[in-house]
Amino acid sequence: MPTSNDSRPRTVVLLQYAGIGDLVWHIPYFKLIADQSQDGRVTVVAQPSTLTRAFIGKEPWVAEVIDHDHRPRRGEKRRGKHAGFAGMWRMAQQLKAGRFDRIVLFSGRPSRGLVAWLSGIRIRQGFGYRFLQRMFLNSGPFIEAYQGPSLAVYPEASAFMVAHGYCPEPIVPHLHPPTELLAQMQTRLANMPHPLYAFAIGTSETHKQWGVQNYADLACALIAEGAGVMLLGGPGEVALAREIEALIPDKARHALTLVTDAPVLGSAAALQVADFCVGNDTGMVNVAAAVGRPSFVIIGSRPTLDQDPHNMRNVTAARLSDITVERVLDLLREARHGANA
Numbered sequence: 001m002p003t004s005n006d007s008r009p010r011t012v013v014l015l016q017y018a019g020i021g022d023l024v025w026h027i028p029y030f031k032l033i034a035d036q037s038q039d040g041r042v043t044v045v046a047q048p049s050t051l052t053r054a055f056i057g058k059e060p061w062v063a064e065v066i067d068h069d070h071r072p073r074r075g076e077k078r079r080g081k082h083a084g085f086a087g088m089w090r091m092a093q094q095l096k097a098g099r100f101d102r103i104v105l106f107s108g109r110p111s112r113g114l115v116a117w118l119s120g121i122r123i124r125q126g127f128g129y130r131f132l133q134r135m136f137l138n139s140g141p142f143i144e145a146y147q148g149p150s151l152a153v154y155p156e157a158s159a160f161m162v163a164h165g166y167c168p169e170p171i172v173p174h175l176h177p178p179t180e181l182l183a184q185m186q187t188r189l190a191n192m193p194h195p196l197y198a199f200a201i202g203t204s205e206t207h208k209q210w211g212v213q214n215y216a217d218l219a220c221a222l223i224a225e226g227a228g229v230m231l232l233g234g235p236g237e238v239a240l241a242r243e244i245e246a247l248i249p250d251k252a253r254h255a256l257t258l259v260t261d262a263p264v265l266g267s268a269a270a271l272q273v274a275d276f277c278v279g280n281d282t283g284m285v286n287v288a289a290a291v292g293r294p295s296f297v298i299i300g301s302r303p304t305l306d307q308d309p310h311n312m313r314n315v316t317a318a319r320l321s322d323i324t325v326e327r328v329l330d331l332l333r334e335a336r337h338g339a340n341a
Contacts, residue, residue: 004038009101009123011037014045014116015052016107017153018071019204020264020283023050024290025154025307026106028171029161033104034061036166043098045091047071049204054264055175066094092118105137106157108145113137127160150306172308175290177269185262185269193228193255195336198271198288200279201240202233208281210298210320212240216247217325218278222332223248223255230274232267232284233260276335278328281305286312294335298323 004010013030015023023046034042041063046052053065068091069081082091088111095103096119103116105126113136116124128134128142143159146152158170189196199219203209219229231241241258248256259270268287271277277288277295281302288295289311296313297305300320305312315331317323 006038008036008038010099011102011104012043012045012066012095012098012100012121013104014068014106014112015047015050016105016109016112018047018049020049020051020055021286021305022153023052023055024175024283024286025173026157027056027175028173029106029157029166030056031059031061032161032166032171037102039063043100045095051264088115089118091115095119095121102139106160108133108156110136125164127156149304151303154305154307172310173286173290174292175268175287177265177272177291181263181266181269182272185266185273188259189230189257189270189273192230192257193223193226195275195339196228196230196273197222197332198230198232198274198277198279198284198293199244200232200277200282200284200288201244202237202284203280203282207320208302210280210323212243213247214325214328216244218328219244219248219256220252221325221329223252228255228257230270231256231258231260232270232277232279234264234267235260275339276332278332294339296328296331296335298328 011033013033015026030042030044034040041061043064044052044062045066045068047070048067056062057065070083071080081087092115100121102123103121105112105116108127108129110130110132113126113133117136123139124137125139126133126137128137129145134142141163143163146155161167199215201215222229231244233241238260241260262270268291271288271293272291274293277285277293279285281297281299285295285297289308294311296315298315300317304314315323
């Protein structure tokens with residue numbers, strides 16, 4: 001184990017949540033903790049589905065990324081390496097081997113507190129809004145569980161950071177794709193009409209999917225107004241993108257492009273080249289807002305995403321199916337006219 005003359009605590013942070021958006025909201029907070037840790041670096045423990053290694057694994061303030069294989073995504077049909085008590089013990093021993101001085105839990109769950117306690121790490125911080133978790137923590141203050149209309153993940157992380165003095169107020173998430181990837185996407189998308197709308201068509205759960213026909217109809221309407229449309233996703237969205245593409249008339253195909261082959265930071269770069277983003281309640285809509293693009297998340301009746309009041313717009317309804325193409329088109333027109341005012 002390398003030694004350091006830096007007396008600040010050797011720190012590991014643990015993210016409870018499983019989505020890309022969850023990670024994006026926490027990145028500025030992880031970096032702040034790194035600024036107050038040994039050698040200005042932290043180790044990050046996160047579930048593989050967050051793609052933490054791809055997003056920040058090469059950042060100079062990240063010492064290491066440790067996969068927390070706690071709960072595999074639906075459809076993987078396997079038990080996670082760190083599931084159950086035996087898995088918690090396994091995770092704790094891995095952390096113990098890291099000889100950390102401090103663990104910061106972005107979680108209110110007792111199970112994460114137990115892992116921290118079993119690891120023997122001296123300073124243990126966490127949300128602590130449950131008594132059972134507070135039993136395993138020893139460095140307050142603790143926060144209250146969020147009870148508002150938004151998704152709780154970002155408000156709780158923000159309240160925790162402020163309570164512990166890591167920052168004076170919540171921080172709006174921002175991402176900066178690598179310069180070389182941005183240049184590649186600028187070249188790749190140079191011939192697309194503008195405004196260019198990115199459609200974040202993927203989703204981890206089928207009940208969040210707005211639908212192939214809706215995206216195709218929205219694309220046709222935007223292209224008819226002279227805009228360009230980019231269907232954005234990963235390898236899992238190739239078939240979906242092709243299905244949407246097949247519904248676009250041949251005369252409109254010149255203004256449609258598919259970006260399903262880029263690494264995640266390449267997708268972030270593509271979003272920065274776009275002018276607007278619209279999509280399901282999925283990680284890439286949050287990435288779009290984080291790179292500074294006005295983003296419309298078709299969210300229905302789910303808790304809203306309110307981490308960025310300037311760039312994130314929630315399209316709500318009693319049911320997802322109640323959100324019409326005409327309504328979304330009107331919102332995009334209004335945003336476009338506002339941007340041009």
